[in-house]
Amino acid sequence: MESTLDIFIKAIFSENMIFAYFLGMCSYLAVSKTVKTAVGLGAAVIFVLTVTVPVNYLLENYLLKAGALSWIDESYADIDLSFLSFIMFIAVVASIVQLVEMIVEKFAPALYGALGIFLPLIAVNCSILGGALFMQDRQYSTILDATSFAFGSGIGWFIAIVAIAAIREKIRYSHVPGPLRGLGITFIITGLMGIAFMSFSGIKYGKDKPAEKTAVVKQTNK
Amino acid sequence: MAINRDSNSYTFGFAIVLVVAVGTILSVLAIGLKPQQEKNDIVKKQLDILSAMMDTKAKGISRKNAEEEFKKYVNLDDAIVLDVNGNIKEGVKAFDVDIKKEYKDKNMKDADRNFPLFVAELDGKKAYVIPVVGKGLWGPIWGNICLDEDMNTIKGASFGHKGETPGLGAEIAQPFFINRWIGEKISDENGDFAKFEIVKDGSGSAKESKVDGITGGTITSKGVEEMANRCLKVYSVYFKNSKK
Amino acid sequence: MSDAAVKTKAPSEPLFSKKNKKLVTDPLTDNNPVTIQVLGICSALAITVQVEQGVVMGGAVLFVLILGNLIISLMRNLIPSRIRIIVQLVVVAALVIIVNELLKAFLPDVSEKLSVFVGLIITNCIIMGRFEAFAMANKPWPSIMDAIGNGLGYAGLLILVAIFRELFGSGTLYGFQIFGNSLPGEETGLYTLGYVNNNMMILPPMALIIVGIIIWVQRSRNKSLIEQH
Numbered sequence: 001m002e003s004t005l006d007i008f009i010k011a012i013f014s015e016n017m018i019f020a021y022f023l024g025m026c027s028y029l030a031v032s033k034t035v036k037t038a039v040g041l042g043a044a045v046i047f048v049l050t051v052t053v054p055v056n057y058l059l060e061n062y063l064l065k066a067g068a069l070s071w072i073d074e075s076y077a078d079i080d081l082s083f084l085s086f087i088m089f090i091a092v093v094a095s096i097v098q099l100v101e102m103i104v105e106k107f108a109p110a111l112y113g114a115l116g117i118f119l120p121l122i123a124v125n126c127s128i129l130g131g132a133l134f135m136q137d138r139q140y141s142t143i144l145d146a147t148s149f150a151f152g153s154g155i156g157w158f159i160a161i162v163a164i165a166a167i168r169e170k171i172r173y174s175h176v177p178g179p180l181r182g183l184g185i186t187f188i189i190t191g192l193m194g195i196a197f198m199s200f201s202g203i204k205y206g207k208d209k210p211a212e213k214t215a216v217v218k219q220t221n222k
Numbered sequence: 223m224a225i226n227r228d229s230n231s232y233t234f235g236f237a238i239v240l241v242v243a244v245g246t247i248l249s250v251l252a253i254g255l256k257p258q259q260e261k262n263d264i265v266k267k268q269l270d271i272l273s274a275m276m277d278t279k280a281k282g283i284s285r286k287n288a289e290e291e292f293k294k295y296v297n298l299d300d301a302i303v304l305d306v307n308g309n310i311k312e313g314v315k316a317f318d319v320d321i322k323k324e325y326k327d328k329n330m331k332d333a334d335r336n337f338p339l340f341v342a343e344l345d346g347k348k349a350y351v352i353p354v355v356g357k358g359l360w361g362p363i364w365g366n367i368c369l370d371e372d373m374n375t376i377k378g379a380s381f382g383h384k385g386e387t388p389g390l391g392a393e394i395a396q397p398f399f400i401n402r403w404i405g406e407k408i409s410d411e412n413g414d415f416a417k418f419e420i421v422k423d424g425s426g427s428a429k430e431s432k433v434d435g436i437t438g439g440t441i442t443s444k445g446v447e448e449m450a451n452r453c454l455k456v457y458s459v460y461f462k463n464s465k466k
Numbered sequence: 467m468s469d470a471a472v473k474t475k476a477p478s479e480p481l482f483s484k485k486n487k488k489l490v491t492d493p494l495t496d497n498n499p500v501t502i503q504v505l506g507i508c509s510a511l512a513i514t515v516q517v518e519q520g521v522v523m524g525g526a527v528l529f530v531l532i533l534g535n536l537i538i539s540l541m542r543n544l545i546p547s548r549i550r551i552i553v554q555l556v557v558v559a560a561l562v563i564i565v566n567e568l569l570k571a572f573l574p575d576v577s578e579k580l581s582v583f584v585g586l587i588i589t590n591c592i593i594m595g596r597f598e599a600f601a602m603a604n605k606p607w608p609s610i611m612d613a614i615g616n617g618l619g620y621a622g623l624l625i626l627v628a629i630f631r632e633l634f635g636s637g638t639l640y641g642f643q644i645f646g647n648s649l650p651g652e653e654t655g656l657y658t659l660g661y662v663n664n665n666m667m668i669l670p671p672m673a674l675i676i677v678g679i680i681i682w683v684q685r686s687r688n689k690s691l692i693e694q695h
Contacts (some may be wrong), residue, residue, distance in 0.1 A: 013570050015360075015373050015490050019670075019671070020670060021512055021670075022507065022511045022512050022670065022673075022674075023586070024503065025507040025511070026505060026506070026507060026591040029507070030504065083248060083251075083563060083566075083567060084248065084251040084563070084567070085585075086559050086562055086585050086588060087244070087248070087556065087559040087560060087563060089585075090555050090558075090559050090588050090589075091552070091555070091556070091559075094551065094552050094555055097551075123551070123555075124588065124589050124591060124594050126586050126587075126589040126590075129585065129586060129588060129589045130586055130589075133585045133586065138361075141326075164550070168684070170572065177682070178685070178686075178687075178689075179681070179682050179683075179684075179685030179686040179691075179692055180681070180682050180685075180690045181692060183501075183504060184678045184679075184681040184682045184683055185678070186678075187674045187675070187677050187678030187681065188674065188678035188679075190671075190674050190676050191671040191672065191673075191674035191675035191678065192671070192675070193669045194669075194670060194671030194674060198669065198671070201359065201441075211535075227544075227545075227546050227547065228546060228547060229550065232499040232546055233549055235551075236545070236546050236549070237549060240553060240556060244556055244557075246559045247560065247564075248560060248563055248564070250569055251563075251564060251567055252563075252567060255567050255568070255571040258571040258572070259567075259570045259571050259574075262570070262571065262574040263574075266574065285574075306565070333575065334624075390665065390668075438665070445639070
């Protein structure tokens with residue numbers, strides 16, 4: 001089975017939040033005009049993902065999942081609260097974002113100056129809730145795995161937004177056809193970057209699998 | 223308005239009322255729909271097993287009549303559960319075993335794992351349906367493999383997947399890939415397990431225990447190979463013993 | 467923007483006045499939530515491989531948006547401003563859970579395919595965006611119209627992208643074979659002439675490129691939408 005490190009690398013590259021699942025596209029497109037703001041938002045996403053996913057993991061496994069309540073008393077083993085998971089996850093994300101904002105403002109004003117304006121944006125960033133939902137879907141067996149998945153996803157998102165911001169800064173000097181300017185060309189570039197990222201799906205994970213690199217890279221050229 | 227909407231007590235009161243209202247509505251709905259959802263899961267499982275034995279579409283079997291059709295072919299009283307060494311386990315109901323859940327659970331010991339085997343009757347002959355589970359490129363893959371009454375020849379199969387690349391890995395669910403498995407044998411002359419191998423050069427149809435992979439879907443094909451080998455091995459031991 | 471126009475509306479206005487109609491028609495074209503307002507792309511693209519999924523997803527968003535806009539609009543004078551965002555989130559989340567449970571019960575196959583993307587409707591920016599920008603400040607009826615317009619605009623784009631991807635990627639539309647049978651060994655129709663499905667279309671990045679091209683076409687037809695860097 002996958003090791004913690006595998007999960008981490010996989011979350012950054014082959015299961016990149018932006019290029020493989022398009023999560024967090026709204027802020028990705030809106031805040032990628034300059035590299036500086038992109039770095040700020042990217043860092044905030046890494047931070048919030050790494051904090052919220054483990055919390056949601058505990059919530060899922062000790063409260064919501066079918067039979068999760070059995071640690072209180074065996075008679076609760078039949079209770080399945082998983083239908084509440086969406087609402088719980090989003091509430092956790094929203095309140096943690098709020099909490100983090102207050103804590104950072106109080107104790108690290110410099111960091112708040114850098115991240116502050118991005119934090120409220122993040123509550124409705126799909127990649128944060130997406131992280132929680134993927135965690136639930138894939139049922140990671142330890143909290144360590146879930147955290148490394150969250151951290152990796154955050155880094156993947158960071159890489160994606162910083163890369164597109166750098167490209168957008170440069171593309172301003174290029175002659176893009178009028179109707180494609182701005183949004184249109186950003187979509188197409190993101191698509192091309194996604195195709196490039198697909199080649200990462202050939203990375204070999206785990207020990208037991210035979211090398212398959214060349215075979216999978218070929219499929220994207222087809 | 224007389225109420226101060228920004229006062230703390232109003233905010234708290236509003237939050238409490240909202241939470242109670244939403245909680246009540248959702249609980250009622252979830253409990254009300256639960257039987258239907260559970261039934262869907264059962265029907266899906268039955269449909270998967272049936273589709274390994276026959277072309278369910280051609281026979282007009284769908285979610286609507288799967289339950290009755292399932293009873294016609296499969297007798298759940300004959301179904302057994304094996305342990306990892308191929309011995310029969312008592313006290314476990316084959317249909318209730320969730321192999322997908324067991325496969326995902328890394329902390330489970332091999333000795334505790336269950337291997338269900340369904341016995342069905344098709345055109346007057348016995349057929350054995352083995353559920354299998356493994357992982358593809360993106361997520362879990364699963365399936366059912368149906369053996370002929372000789373407990374050896376593959377008669378049919380059905381494969382499913384969660385999110386394999388459509389057109390590439392996802393093709394494992396297509397009839398053309400499943401047809402490549404039909405006629406393969408799971409054990410050699412001595413009754414020992416014959417390992418399957420997915421090959422890329424197109425020679426699979428001619429050779430025994432070799433199956434052609436899917437172009438561009440290598441990792442998923444390999445996943446099917448690993449899944450079939452790991453699961454079928456357990457059963458071959460049981461078949462060998464029961465034939466004696 | 468159409469939002470500002472409605473705030474000053476007279477009380478005796480007929481149900482289908484020009485303004486209300488405009489609320490529905492605007493988001494379908496010149497103010498499309500996806501291509502112009504750049505909202506709700508997250509969940510839109512990953513599930514447009516098949517038209518059927520696009521239709522279900524569009525329908526789900528439409529349902530959540532209409533009911534949500536209505537509820538928020540009815541409660542707009544009751545919601546304490548400090549917990550406004552979280553109240554909106556709770557309403558969306560509750561509606562999405564309802565949709566998810568209904569899908570699981572009555573359309574289990576589709577629900578399996580959509581997997582986590584149903585849950586992601588919660589963070590679909592269109593929904594929160596419309597709550598905040600429109601329903602909080604408007605009466606229920608215009609809010610419903612606004613929801614229908616934006617929901618249809620979103621669903622329409624989803625289906626349009628899905629049509630391209632399914633037709634050229636799998637040679638089918640809504641599951642029906644358009645170009646004939648593509649299975650190796652038993653080809654019929656176009657496939658006998660050597661036509662091959664374009665597997666690229668099925669891969670996720672193509673969705674982005676198709677949306678990019680749709681934006682290109684739309685902005686070429688309506689020059690006023692062109693961005694000045």
